[in-house]
Amino acid sequence: MPDIYDYLSALHQGIWEVVIPKDLLTVPLGPEWKFSPINVPSPGTIASYRNGQYHLHETKDEYKVHLDRYDPEKNPFLHLIDDAPLILMIMETLQTIYMTSRDAKKNTTPDFISDQQVTWKFRLMMGVILLFFSGILLMMALNQYEHLFSILLPGVVFLNGALVFARGFFMRKRKEYSKNDLANGVLVMAGGIIMALLWELYLFIIVFILTIWSFGSAYVNLKRVIREKKDIPRGLWLSLGLGTGSLIFGVLAVIVPDFLLEILIGILAVIVGIIGLGLLLDGYGMRNAEHLMQEQAEAPAM
Numbered sequence: 357m358p359d360i361y362d363y364l365s366a367l368h369q370g371i372w373e374v375v376i377p378k379d380l381l382t383v384p385l386g387p388e389w390k391f392s393p394i395n396v397p398s399p400g401t402i403a404s405y406r407n408g409q410y411h412l413h414e415t416k417d418e419y420k421v422h423l424d425r426y427d428p429e430k431n432p433f434l435h436l437i438d439d440a441p442l443i444l445m446i447m448e449t450l451q452t453i454y455m456t457s458r459d460a461k462k463n464t465t466p467d468f469i470s471d472q473q474v475t476w477k478f479r480l481m482m483g484v485i486l487l488f489f490s491g492i493l494l495m496m497a498l499n500q501y502e503h504l505f506s507i508l509l510p511g512v513v514f515l516n517g518a519l520v521f522a523r524g525f526f527m528r529k530r531k532e533y534s535k536n537d538l539a540n541g542v543l544v545m546a547g548g549i550i551m552a553l554l555w556e557l558y559l560f561i562i563v564f565i566l567t568i569w570s571f572g573s574a575y576v577n578l579k580r581v582i583r584e585k586k587d588i589p590r591g592l593w594l595s596l597g598l599g600t601g602s603l604i605f606g607v608l609a610v611i612v613p614d615f616l617l618e619i620l621i622g623i624l625a626v627i628v629g630i631i632g633l634g635l636l637l638d639g640y641g642m643r644n645a646e647h648l649m650q651e652q653a654e655a656p657a658m
Contacts, residue, residue: 359383360419364410367423372589376419385412396440396448423589441573442566443601446623453630479639486632493625497618505621506559510552517544563613566620570606574599 360383363376389405389412400415408427413420428435496505517540524537551558577599580588588595608616 360385360412360421364421367410367421370589372591373420373422376421378417378419381419396445398448399452401452436569437572438576441577441598441602442569442605443573443598449627453627453634477639479635483632483634483636483639486628486635490625490629490632493621493628497622497625499618506555507552510548510555512548513551514545514548517541517546517548520544559617563609563617566616567606567609570602570609572602574603574606577602 360376360381363374363380366374385405389407389410392404392406392411395401395404395411395413398413398420401413402416403414405412405414406428409424411422411424424435424439426435426438428439492508519541520537521541524541577595581592581596581599585592590598605616608619
């Protein structure tokens with residue numbers, strides 16, 4: 357009875373990723389595969405799991421497994437630098453958005469529409485909200501209303517803490533209540549307040565982290581390109597691009613940190629805007645399809 361480990365030996369021989377159809381496995385994933393809520397986005401992924409250096413992405417029909425150089429639980433900083441550089445995160449996010457929107461256009465059948473858990477009204481509402489948020493970010497990137505960022509980000513952090521606290525408060529008499537929710541909510545809200553009061557210090561910390569992250573990613577990727585050349589699991593050109601892009605980001609963080617932040621905010625504005633536009637168009641299409649189905653159902657039989 358084959359299990360997933362029978363297919364992972366290639367990862368230790370220089371192969372970047374193995375793809376395993378689910379119907380080949382007769383043994384389910386064991387408890388050592390832990391659900392991972394935070395990951396670099398990848399097209400088609402419905403869940404992600406980690407087992408030491410193994411990182412598994414589950415899609416509808418397949419398991420895709422690659423081998424990280426560093427276990428994020430044991431070496432979170434080195435994992436960010438080597439396995440998840442900022443440039444790669446941006447590239448994968450844009451690719452995932454493109455692939456998701458492209459595949460969504462193929463699913464226009466009544467079954468797909470009726471199976472959606474999110475109604476078209478909610479999609480339209482979220483699309484408008486995200487487009488509005490994208491516009492604010494774009495104005496910040498263009499040096500318009502810069503002070504909004506110092507209010508908006510701490511406000512988002514504070515609101516998130518308030519939601520966590522509210523969930524803990526209203527669920528305190530139920531079994532799914534976590535005692536940590538109230539404490540975590542208070543801590544996150546306090547973090548949002550401190551962020552607003554010490555915004556300049558917080559901004560310095562952001563730039564400092566971006567600098568170390570970028571130079572670290574540039575060093576490990578370019579060093580690998582120079583030393584290993586052909587034996588690079590990710591591929592020579594991708595590693596070269598990641599190293600070069602990270603180096604440029606690092607230099608910008610040192611020389612013109614304000615400009616780098618504007619670039620990143622601009623990229624975020626584009627990502628949020630694309631998602632918002634996609635939700636808006638998707639919601640509008642679902643609305644038209646639903647109305648068409650209703651008209652066909654109400655039409656007298658010939």
